[in-house]
Amino acid sequence: MPAPTLQELSPAGLDVTVDPYPVYAALREQGPVHRILVPGTGETWLVVARDEARAALTDPRLSNDIRHSSSWADDGGHALGVNMLQSDAPQHTRLRGLVAREFTAGRIRALRPRIQEVADTLLDALTGARSVDLVASYALPLPMTVICELLGVPAADHDSFHTWSTELVAPSSPEAAGAAAGAMTGYLTALIEERRADPRGDLLSALVTTPADGLSAEELLGMAFLLLVAGHETTVNLISGTVLSLLAHPEQLAALRADPGLVDGAIEETLRYDGPVETAAFRFAAEPVRIGDTTVPAGDSVLVSLAAASRDPRHYPDPDRFDIHRDRAPGGHLAFGHGIHHCLGAPLARVEAAIALRALIERHPRLALDADPADLVRRPSTMLRGLTSLPVRLQA
Numbered sequence: 304m305p306a307p308t309l310q311e312l313s314p315a316g317l318d319v320t321v322d323p324y325p326v327y328a329a330l331r332e333q334g335p336v337h338r339i340l341v342p343g344t345g346e347t348w349l350v351v352a353r354d355e356a357r358a359a360l361t362d363p364r365l366s367n368d369i370r371h372s373s374s375w376a377d378d379g380g381h382a383l384g385v386n387m388l389q390s391d392a393p394q395h396t397r398l399r400g401l402v403a404r405e406f407t408a409g410r411i412r413a414l415r416p417r418i419q420e421v422a423d424t425l426l427d428a429l430t431g432a433r434s435v436d437l438v439a440s441y442a443l444p445l446p447m448t449v450i451c452e453l454l455g456v457p458a459a460d461h462d463s464f465h466t467w468s469t470e471l472v473a474p475s476s477p478e479a480a481g482a483a484a485g486a487m488t489g490y491l492t493a494l495i496e497e498r499r500a501d502p503r504g505d506l507l508s509a510l511v512t513t514p515a516d517g518l519s520a521e522e523l524l525g526m527a528f529l530l531l532v533a534g535h536e537t538t539v540n541l542i543s544g545t546v547l548s549l550l551a552h553p554e555q556l557a558a559l560r561a562d563p564g565l566v567d568g569a570i571e572e573t574l575r576y577d578g579p580v581e582t583a584a585f586r587f588a589a590e591p592v593r594i595g596d597t598t599v600p601a602g603d604s605v606l607v608s609l610a611a612a613s614r615d616p617r618h619y620p621d622p623d624r625f626d627i628h629r630d631r632a633p634g635g636h637l638a639f640g641h642g643i644h645h646c647l648g649a650p651l652a653r654v655e656a657a658i659a660l661r662a663l664i665e666r667h668p669r670l671a672l673d674a675d676p677a678d679l680v681r682r683p684s685t686m687l688r689g690l691t692s693l694p695v696r697l698q699a
Contacts, residue, residue, distance in 0.1 A: 306338040306346045320681045323581070324623065327351050327611035335595035341685055343474075345374070347585070347604040348597070349611075353637065355595050356612035361642035365586035365605055366391050372587040373602025383488055384525030388533075388584050388644065395643060398526065401517060403647065405453070405506055411650045414449065418655055421448050422662040429697060434673045437693040441663070442542040443535075446655050450534030454527065455498065455505030464490070468532045473684040491527045506530070530648075538652045540579030540689030541570070542659045547679070547693060548573050550672045552625045559627060560668055566661050569627040570653060571636070575613045576625045578638035580646075581688045583607040609637045610688065671696045 309319045313326045330337050335352035350356045359365055368391050369375050387398045404410070425441050435441075447461050456464060467483040467490075474480035495511060502508040507527060510518060518526060549556040549569065559565050586605040591598050599605060613636040614622040619629075639646035646652070663670065673694040680691045 306340045308340045308342060320683055323610065324614055327608060327614065331611060331615065336597045347606050348599050350594060350605065350607045351611035353612040353615035353618050356607045356637060357641050359594060359605060359607050360583060360640060362592060364589050364592045366589045367584060367586060367644065369587060371589045372604060383484060383528040384521045386525030386529040388529055392643060398522060399647060401513060402526065406647050406651060408650060411654050415654060418449055418658050421445050422659050426662060426666050433698050434694060434696050437546060437695045438539065438543050438690055439692065443539045445659050446535040446538035449655060450531060453506050454531055455503060455507040456531065464531065468536060472536055472687055473682045487528065491524055495523055495527065534648055536687060537579040538655050540687060541573065541652055541656045543690050543693045544577055544579060545569055545573040545656060545660055547690065548577060548625050551676065555625060555627050560664060563661055565627050566657050569660065570656050572625060572627045572629055574638035575619065575636035577688065578610060578613060579688055580638060580686060581608065581610045582686050583609055583640055609640065612637045667697045669698060
């Protein structure tokens with residue numbers, strides 16, 4: 304019998320794209336790991352409990368390399384080039400080491416003035432507007448501008464790049480995703496060659512000019528792709544998701560208005576409560592792996608649900624309550640993953656979201672939702688959770 308989809312397991316009338324948490328809670332009560340069907344991908348094992356999720360994310364027998372999959376036939380598992388997200392140690396260690404210095408605490412602090420400037424410029428452009436789409440006008444262009452400037456993507460190309468990125472992380476069809484992958488490959492290849500011929504002060508130039516034992520052509524393409532896509536997609540969802548969670552809980556928004564120092568707590572609680580990444584990247588069992596009471600056969604795929612793990616009541620009292628004053632559980636949430644694949648850009652995402660949220664609340668203290676919550680649309684994606692738009696009123 305085929306495994307069920309999450310939608311088939313959900314209570315009648317509940318769209319798991321909108322709210323998967325009741326399904327995760329029901330599954331977690333039955334056990335930490337379950338066989339499900341991911342539409343368009345196939346059957347996989349889904350880990351929904353925090354302890355087992357944390358252990359799975361550091362288990363070297365669960366490989367990020369698709370070549371360990373029993374269904375692997377060719378190198379099509381690498382969307383664009385070869386990147387850290389689809390690599391294991393020691394290759395992953397080498398790739399991460401080449402860019403880790405760009406995401407240290409000191410480097411992120413140095414970016415703060417520019418991030419603030421981008422936020423202020425975007426908010427200036429909204430002066431006089433009564434109602435706007437916060438995703439299109441603010442949550443998206445802020446991290447897109449920052450990561451593109453960091454890598455060296457010209458401002459005129461930001462819109463095209465985001466269109467391709469959106470199609471790749473939430474495909475509308477296999478054909479459209481293939482076309483987006485081809486377009487982005489061509490664009491990045493040309494940009495890399497341009498920087499090779501004329502290095503500048505950006506990160507892409509630094510990567511291109513690393514020593515011969517640095518990045519291969521495929522690794523360079525994969526690195527540019529991963530940094531650009533991951534460097535803005537998750538932060539868009541974090542900014543808009545935090546605003547939505549606050550608007551849905553007016554007492555929490557009032558507390559933040561009264562004490563802007565709670566902004567970091569609001570960001571961390573959103574990461575736990577409804578974070579931008581629903582599942583970690585697929586893992587593949589290089590050998591039989593025991594998770595809870597289940598043995599995952601060699602070659603099977605595993606999805607670790609970061610969203611489910613971050614609402615495990617064994618670690619988070621009253622986990623379905625959004626509370627920006629919440630005491631942090633030991634070990635924290637898993638919204639950015641865990642282990643060697645813990646999100647490299649997490650410090651940048653936190654700073655961008657905090658600056659964006661503080662500036663927005665200061666400029667627009669009467670911010671309110673300008674749509675029926677039931678009409679808000681989530682992007683269809685196995686990995687990411689995010690809104691397609693967020694209509695808000697800026698003025699009462």
